[in-house]
Amino acid sequence: MVSFLSFRHGVHPPDEKELTAKLASRRMPFPKEVVLPLSQHLGAPAKSIVRVGDRVERGDLIAEATAAISAPVHSSVSGVVQEIGFWPHPSGAQTPAIRIEVAPYSPQVPRPRLVPDWQTLETKDISEAIRRAGIVGLGGAAFPAAAKMTPPKENPIDVLLVNGCECEPYLTADHRMMVEQPARVFFGIRILLKALGIRRARIGVEANKPDALAALSAACPSDLEVSVHALPVKYPQGAEKMLIKALTDREVPSGKLPSSIGVLVQNVTTVAMIGEVFETGLPLIERIVTVSGRGISKPGNWIIPFGTKIRDILEVCGGLTSDAQEVVLGGPMMGLAQGNLDTPILKGTGGVLALTRAECKTKNTYPCIRCGHCLEACPIFLNPQMLGNLAKAERYEEMLDYHLNDCMLCGCCSYVCPSNIPLSQLFLVSKTYLRKNPPRKS
Amino acid sequence: MSDPATLHDTAHAVPPPPLTQDVSTVKLVFTLVFAGVIAGVLLVFAFHATLPAIEAHKAEVLRAAIGEVLKGPARYETLYVLPEGISATLPSGAREKDFEKVFYGFDAQDTPIGFALVAMGPGFQDQIKLIFGFDPRAGRLLGIKVLESKETPGLGDKIEKDASFRTQFEGIAAPLLGVKKGEKSAENEIEMITGATISSRAVVRNLNQAVTRLQPLLLAYLDAQAKVGTTQEESNPKATASTPNRVVPVDADLRSAAP
């Protein structure tokens, strides 16, 4: 049953998921080399602990976390460290990375590992195990998962929300995860519930994934208080605040974290990966990635080790078609377009998309005609029209009065703007400016 | 221009020169009084120099207006609308500018022509002030003249400038009725000016209101007058005629003539 609980506003881009929704995930052949940036997560970059020439096995720790909000990096292949230097990062910058040449003829089997016994572990040991496994939010933001699990004492968590919405068009990685490994998802939930000391969890899945809903409902263990909810198909249903609103009818206060209203949200793939840690002992080294788009010859869902370069992925999938125009990491609404195909994929990369000229046709920009469509679209109820004006006039500090900080750059305003004004880009620029030049408190 | 402070500066152009020494209060007061005295002297002088011309012009305007709406009376009397009725004299101590006035006109043979009345009321833009001749016995208008109006130039101000509109009012009986141009069917109907219906209508309405208000008073005055006249005619037949024609400053007249 489709829940009528949802959030207000939002947009309905074409979902395009039929390209890959029915394709089972397959392991992608190992490339010749992988490049593992030290910064694959939000927070402080990890610090390399290997040297050039070191031989590493799959799953070996190669860089360790340096702060509370940070995550270690593990080698996703067995091979030899070739270089520790700067490499193009999906964000467009050159960042420190470890380049590992994949050992030819290696069976790529991880070393045998000690599997932590979740039933005997304390809360803090569970989150430590998660932290050590390098688990970050796999929905795209890549926030270290363990950091979320130690909320302040005054706001105890009372419900765990599992985000299976995957509202970005084209992406089906979470979808395949739910269809193929529902048991692992519930195992992850079980561990998280134990770690948090609570009993309730809710899974939200957009109603356009009936097979995932069915698989989850069928696999739902009877001893857990877990419910599976079908949510209306609307972008950005998968945004944390929107999901919380839809599943609990609570609003995250402006400027606060979900924990302040007693909610913890984890992406469904993240939950499954946490499950895997306690099943196999393996850290986070690979994930399901949707390789899709009208500009790709053979779309599919692939299990890809982190650090694999876009070029190698595209090659496996038959290369770009002649009308491909843009290569995007992530979804078409929030993903980053890549100008360099040697950029590797990261932990947070759920999709590699090649978009055609027709899809992202560059339209002329017109002056704002104050149609108000952006206000109708903004899920946070901001006034993007006013914010856009202020951003263009470079009056960044005034933008804070209009709650620029609440903007999550979901792109709804840009999507609907008939004048094609790059609103979310302007907001990104403004946010960056304000981060570098914090306003003086008056 | 955006900052009020700069505007202030523009108004006063430059910052005041720095204070060099304390000026005594006596000097301040003295300067002000001195300046005031000079100003006062200058004003009184100018006032008296210009007063005759101004008064004469005002009287002329009133005379001309009354003359126009009463069709050239030989003389006229100024009467006051007192709470108890219309009277030729003011109660003792009352100031004449506090009372509405009507003007009673006579022709060369000293037969009464009618009254000149002032009507004032809202028009299209602002108040319209009219003077009109009225014969209360017959209930007929004699003529109208607009004294003051701010109606749309070229359109509403035709009530003032368009003679064909004004002449319609001559000799017709109140209450008046405004109709569209070319649709006049009864005697008391007034054709509106094309495109200035509101202004035309305002004239008609103001006239009707003034007539309703003043006609009973005027009739009462005439009745009383007739009674006095019959008794007086025997003893002093020239009494009415010899009443001096009182010319009062028109400015005060017209201002207080408003309802």
Next chain:
Amino acid sequence: MTPTPHSQPIQVMAAPHFKGPDSTPQIMWSVVASLCPVIAASIYFFGPSALLVILASCAGAIVTEWAFVRSGPRTLFDGSGMITGVLLGLTLPPGFPLWMAFVGGAFGIGFGKMIFGGLGQNIFNPALLGRAFLQAAFPVAITTWSASGEAWAGSWWHLRGDNFALPLMSPHVVDTLTGATPLGFMKFEHTATSNLDLLLGSVNGSIGETSGLVILVSGAYLAWKNFLNWRIPASIFLSVAGIASVLHAIDAARYPSPIFMLFSGGLMLGAVFMATDMVTSPVTNRGCWIFGIGIGFLVVSIRIWGGLSEGVMYAILLMNALVPFINRITQPRVFGTSVKVRSL
């Protein structure tokens, strides 16, 4: 670490990479298209004069826009100037001199739009500003309505007035061929017009305001495409009908019925095509309700207590002037906050 160049050009754009289906020129041209039935109806009722007047005001609007954008950004082909021209033409009487219509279009675009920087930046609806200018400049010509329906003696091909008056010269008006609008009848003659005539448009009036039904259908199409905010016409209709009903209930002889109020004069055209102009209406939905109710209130006030028989144009212009203020006080409540963005 030098990446090998890709065989085909890859474009790097900011997210989102998808783009919604609407575009500004498309919206503008859709409005023009949806005005076509209204234009057709006006030609049916008023003959070739209607077409001539609309063409003249369009020419005024477009020539002015062309003069301004020769050196600026090219917004000439986005259709917005066309809308101004057509809408202005539709608000003029059929016998209006063409040179005056041209002046109106030029004024509307020049002083109503280009002076503010062109498309999207104006405060007042350019068409209505042009109309208000014409009303103030040539008050007689703009209130000279030709007779229509059975009162129109000539053939369909006859011009409905002195359309071809020489520039700067007064038009010749033959009094017998003119007639009052239903609102004029109501206000000055206290006579009513049949509701069916009002609905179908066989009454005197401006070129485009006479057929309420055609306008409603076009408006419904635009609302369905989300090219106009339905809240604006809805709130105008509701407030006009509401206030008129109350007044009508108090004194039916003095105040006309709500149906009459809705379908007479330029209310339909104004509410559906002019008040909903995106540029000059509020951006927030709450603001749109306030805007519409304000227009409705002003329309009724001017029609009943004001000096003019029709007040739609002035009501919309006055509320246009208030739009920046409305926008200011109706900032949306941001998710997760309960206080407004800025208080006064």
Next chain:
Amino acid sequence: MRKSTAQEDLLRGIWRENPVLVQVLGLCPTLAVTNTVENSLVMGIATFAVLLGSSFFVSLFKRFIPNEIRISVYILIIATFVTVAEMCLEALVPEVHKALGAFIALIVVNCIILGRQEAFAAKNTVWRSVLDAIGSGLGFILAMLMMGSLREVIGYGTFLGIPLFGDSYEPWVVMILPPGGFLTLGVILLTLGYVEERRRANRVSAMSAQERA
């Protein structure tokens, strides 16, 4: 700052620092009474006279006026002259006086007059102050005449009451209505701005051409 010459004092106010067209002061009379040339002219002359008289007296007595109460004294002087001017107008041209109405009295608060007293008359000799007052006054009259003639010619089709275009001219009534006042001044300022901009652009291009040569 360089001392200005007598000639500059006189000419400055007429065009280069025209109180209305450049400094945008005294808008109230400029917009309110300029619907005919006659009204504009009379208003301009009345303001001119008041400005001249006040400047003369202020500069004459400047040494005796204590700084603390100078504004009050200026206003007193101005108000006296305005009252005299009003009486004279009423005696001499009663019809125009009626048309100008309250706006004659409002000369008192015309920023141009107080501004000239503060900015110039209070600090300069009588002769210079009179020159300055004449300059500013003429500038004001010039602006009034520009407004008045534009509005009357277009709005009535007449100049000083004389018909210009014959009977069938359609007057643009809007020009003599309040919106016409705002729009006319707006158009004048825009035109001046445009001319100035063009001139500056020409100068710049001429200079760069010189540099290239």
Next chain:
Amino acid sequence: MMSELVWIFFSAMVVNNFTLVLFLGLCAFMGVSSRVETALRMGAANIFVLVLTSISAWALNRFVLEAAPYLRIISFIIVIASLVQIVEMVIKKVSPTLFRQLGIYLPLITTNCAILGLAIFQTNRGYGFWEGLFFALGAGAGLTLALVLMASIRESTEFSDVPSIAKGTGLVLIIAGSLSLAFMGFAGLLSGGA
């Protein structure tokens, strides 16, 4: 009586709006209309002074000026200047916060022609106490309305690509002209129905 007071109020507020129709108070209108907050405060200060002026002008007319009509302009302007001064001192004493908000506008009001204009119009029309009071309230409301409209419009044109020659006064005048055109819709309000 009541309906006439209502008419006086609305006439002064919209039909003959002091700023947009009678051109009074233009200095403030042009100078203090770039921010809505400032415009609102300026409007409030104006309403206050207008009401006091109306009462004082009524008293002057009633008790002083009959004897010496030639002192009209002088006495009005002196009374207004002193009024503003007194109001300034009182506000400073009573509410320093309000003084800080209104302070800079008060001296401006002395040379605001709307204030003197009100006193003179009121005298010319022979208004009594109540009529004068409603006239002042209407005029003040009208001034504030015009100021706030202009300020909010100017705030929104800050984001527009106004042609360089129109920046500043030119644009403000054109906007004022447009507002004035729109206000023509009020002409004949409350006097049209018969």
